[in-house]
Amino acid sequence: MPLLLTSSTPPTALEKIINSGVLPIVSSNGPSTFYEGPFGNTGFEYELAYAFAEELGVELSIIDVANREEIVESISNGNGYFAAAGIAIPNEKKHPSEKSIRFSIPYLHPTQQIIYQRDMRKPKTIEDLLDKDIAVVANSSHATTLHKLQKNYPDLQWREIPNSDMADMLELVHTGRADITLSDSTTFITNSVIFPRARIAFLLAEEDDIAWAFPQAGDNSLFNAANRFLTRSIDDGKIAALTEKYFSKPAVDEGNALAFVKRIEKRLPKWVDFFKASADKHKLDWLFLAAVSYQESLWNENAKSYTGVRGLMMLTNQTARGLGIEDRTDPQQSIEGGARYFINMRKRIPDGVQEPDRTWMALAAYNVGLGHLEDARVLTQRDGKDPNLWDDVRQYLPLLAKPKYYRTTRHGYARGWEPVTYVQRIRNYHNILIWHYENVRKQEVTVAIDNGTEGNIEEESIIENITQPK
Incomplete structure (x- = not known):
């Protein structure tokens, strides 16, 4: 053997x-x-x-x-x-x-940065920090940096906060509970939208080695x-x-009104029939569906992102397959897929949420996921506000980016400010589309009157019919 x-x-x-x-x-x-x-x-x-x-x-x-x-x-x-x-x-x-x-x-080798509260005078040198309340994470590389600086600046003082991270330090500065902190460049970039009152004062020669x-x-x-x-x-x-x-630094927002109006004239006409067909099928307002598509892709049928989403409605392969869409890059199929996905999200919003809040919350879930939306509703309710009202919930979604809050939720951290911006932009685009097509209709009526064919123009106003998504 x-x-x-x-x-x-x-x-x-x-x-x-x-x-x-x-x-x-x-x-x-x-x-x-x-x-x-x-x-x-x-x-x-x-x-x-x-x-x-x-x-x-x-x-x-x-x-x-x-x-x-x-x-x-x-x-x-x-x-x-x-x-x-x-x-x-x-x-x-x-x-x-x-x-x-x-x-x-x-x-990774991010640089170390001195961060200050924007309401105070901007420090420019280490000497400017000597009388400031400085807070850093205990036992961190930033605490080590301060110890090294203290050899040349004996009056430099700071406090080290145990059981914390750099995001906690940025929040201390943002809320005025500390004047100064140290952050690495990567952490600051990912948290700068969350803590906008925390600003970069100057860079240190030190780099962190991440491993x-x-x-x-x-x-x-x-x-x-x-x-x-x-x-x-x-x-x-x-x-x-x-x-x-x-x-990387946040991209410049391309969704300004001037560019939008130009794209209404140059890009949207190619897809109007597809938007109308899917909207009629699912009892949606086609202008609302078009507004969602603009936010997703700027009406560019070849749009794609680093996350793998593609097409007019920016669907993932997995989502497209789950919706029965064979080719997510095909404009007509993409629009149909986006309409189905939105309808599915809206159906899954709790019954107590009524329109139009139901639509706004479905849009937020479309962007950030249903789990994170529910976390924000829980935070809203905990604070005594109404989890069925979008105006209340949207105030709590950004808190999902703060450790104090997301550590208490089921689904954890989320870029909670993004769905709030996402919903607001779509609402703005929708209103602009309404105004644009109302003006188009008025122009058609004027031409018809001049030509003596006004009887062929429908009397109902676009604005009366589509101010809110159905």
Whole structure:
């Protein structure tokens, strides 16, 4: 009988993962790490770790914790093979609590920034910070930077906040509970819309080195595989593409009224019959459907985004298939798919929500996902407001981007300001379309009167019929 020598050799960490088919990692729900988008989990760290799991041929599983302290504790206790959470490598000696972890090669190098409250005088030098209330995350690279600066500026003082993250610090500055904080450039970009009163004062020479965190104990199989993957991802441009996707400055808004009116004249006429056909089929206002399409694609049938959505109504492959749409890039099918998707969302809004609030909430769900909308309704109700009124709910959707609130919800972080803007823009576009076609109708009536054929013009006003979506 042959000896099974391999049975006496324990499997490596990498072999355990491959054999189980799952890669459990630790992260922290937030805008620069991972969050639930309208089409599933997304975020810089999520996409990077997901690509690594795909390379290994396994599923990715995320253990969500709140802050750096909990991340270190989870990794040290073996509650995940590594942490992917935008963690900066300490630029001097590790804090004693982090001696049980080691770091992969760094894959991001964001700059450190001095952030101030915009109502105060803008600091320009370190000397300007000496009498300010400075708050930073405890045991962070930013605390280390301040310790280094203190050698040359002995009067520099600050407070370190335990069990917190950089978004918490930005909120302190935004709300006036601190004058100054330090942030890395990636975190500031992803949170600047949420905390607009926090502004960049100046940049520091220091850069953070962002890396995955692994336990010190154990073999090197997974650690080495991760480093090889990260090296390839840097070399082949994957990291650069993800950085551009998640950490680039917000694009300039193209939805201004002048451009919109020009596109009404040049782009919309090609698709009017398709909008009318789908609108009639589903008992919708075709101008409302056209407004949704403009917000999604600017009526560009070839539109596509980095998230994989395409066509006039910007549908994903998965959504299109679920709606019975064979070719989402075909304008007529795309419009029909968008109409079906909106109707499905509207049906799933709770019965207590009446029109027009039902339509506005369905639009918000179309943009951010039904789960996040429901989270905002829960926050609305908790605060004593009416979760069935859009004017109340829209005030609470942006709170889903703040740790204080999203950590209490079922679906976690969301870019909650986006559905609010999304709904308002569609309402604006819809009104402009109404006004435009009312003017067209008036012009047709004037021409008809001049030609003596006014009896052929319908008497009912477009505005009377379509001020609100049906």
